[in-house]
Amino acid sequence: MNDQLALPVGITLDRFIMRNEADFPFATGELSQLLRDIALAGKIVNRDINRGGLADISGQFGSQNIQGEQQMKLDVIANIRFIRALKNGGEVCAIISEEDPELLATGNNKAKYVVAIDPLDGSSNIDSNVSVGTIFSIYRRLTPMGTEPNINDALQKGRMQVAAGYILYGSSTMLVYTTGRGVNGFTYDYSLGEFFLSHPQVKTAAMGDTYSCNEGNMDDFPASIQQYLHKCKGQRLTGRYIGSLVADFHRNLLKGGVYLYPSTTKNPTGKLRLLYECFPLAFIIEQAGGIACDGKGRILDIMPSSLHQRSPLYIGSTKMVEDIYSLCFADAS
Numbered sequence: 001m002n003d004q005l006a007l008p009v010g011i012t013l014d015r016f017i018m019r020n021e022a023d024f025p026f027a028t029g030e031l032s033q034l035l036r037d038i039a040l041a042g043k044i045v046n047r048d049i050n051r052g053g054l055a056d057i058s059g060q061f062g063s064q065n066i067q068g069e070q071q072m073k074l075d076v077i078a079n080i081r082f083i084r085a086l087k088n089g090g091e092v093c094a095i096i097s098e099e100d101p102e103l104l105a106t107g108n109n110k111a112k113y114v115v116a117i118d119p120l121d122g123s124s125n126i127d128s129n130v131s132v133g134t135i136f137s138i139y140r141r142l143t144p145m146g147t148e149p150n151i152n153d154a155l156q157k158g159r160m161q162v163a164a165g166y167i168l169y170g171s172s173t174m175l176v177y178t179t180g181r182g183v184n185g186f187t188y189d190y191s192l193g194e195f196f197l198s199h200p201q202v203k204t205a206a207m208g209d210t211y212s213c214n215e216g217n218m219d220d221f222p223a224s225i226q227q228y229l230h231k232c233k234g235q236r237l238t239g240r241y242i243g244s245l246v247a248d249f250h251r252n253l254l255k256g257g258v259y260l261y262p263s264t265t266k267n268p269t270g271k272l273r274l275l276y277e278c279f280p281l282a283f284i285i286e287q288a289g290g291i292a293c294d295g296k297g298r299i300l301d302i303m304p305s306s307l308h309q310r311s312p313l314y315i316g317s318t319k320m321v322e323d324i325y326s327l328c329f330a331d332a333s
């Protein structure tokens with residue numbers, strides 16, 4: 001009997017986390033518990049998103065976030081769910097969220113970790129039933145345990161992340177993360193309420209045939225990027241742009257490709273935010289064998305100076321990002 005067809009393969013997220021804990025000699029279980037807290041909040045938000053078209057949670061919330069963006073109801077709901085799960089979990093002393101202007105101290109001053117989070121990525125797609133996501137990044141605090149956390153705990157280089165990941169709410173729901181030992185993907189089985197390992201040790205191709213970019217802004221892009229996009233067309237590469245960073249990133253991660261969000265006149269320093277969009281995805285792509293840069297250097301080497309700092313982002317298959325980088329470099333010199 002071919003049991004491949006009969007039983008779901010892969011171990012549960014919980015068991016995987018436990019096994020991986022053994023890789024860290026000084027592990028105390030706090031990071032494992034924090035990952036479980038995030039997965040639980042993800043399941044709850046997944047349920048909310050599945051109901052996304054129903055009147056009570058669709059549409060705008062009626063307020064703006066610090067980025068000047070209209071908040072969708074699901075932005076606010078997802079933000080509340082994740083902040084509650086992180087506070088109640090007890091492993092996090094401070095949170096940086098796209099939806100909150102300031103650093104949020106959780107009151108767990110004995111806690112070791114700081115989390116930066118984009119509770120709902122792809123907000124412009126929420127009401128049209130297109131894939132959206134959640135992006136998270138985890139650091140060890142710099143201030144002593146037991147004291148009040150402060151902004152320095154949040155303003156660390158991307159290289160200092162101890163873990164990062166995203167949840168993709170798409171045709172299936174997936175959790176993809178790294179703790180610096182490769183990238184693993186888990187698919188949610190609704191009938192069992194469990195995430196199962198479905199994509200072990202994900203590696204991205206050095207060269208892909210897909211580029212993702214909002215070409216509507218083409219005339220605003222730096223000359224080097226316009227040159228690169230013309231080159232992509234010349235090579236008959238495929239243009240794919242969902243408009244949800246997590247979804248575009250995930251496709252390119254699995255199939256090879258590059259995602260570009262350059263600076264524009266509207267966003268001269270880029271649109272995407274370093275702490276809870278660029279840094280976590282850069283950590284994942286580097287663990288999967290790809291790279292991420294801002295046109296001047298590696299994203300993970302940037303030292304942030306503000307919580308909601310933006311950056312241009314070029315991320316994906318190594319050969320494609322290196323191509324962009326050398327054009328940007330030539331343009332700058």
Ligand SMILES: O=P(O)(O)OC[C@H]1O[C@](O)(COP(=O)(O)O)[C@@H](O)[C@@H]1O
Nearest residue numbers: 118120121122123124214243244245
């Ligand atoms: O509409 P644009 O300018 O192409 O921007 C789309 C990009 O902005 C984002 O929606 C920004 O993220 P949020 O939805 O979390 O604000 C990305 O997901 C997406 O890739």
Ligand SMILES: [Mg+2]
Nearest residue numbers: 118121122277
């Ligand atoms: Mg986002």
Ligand SMILES: [Mg+2]
Nearest residue numbers: 098118120121
């Ligand atoms: Mg968002």
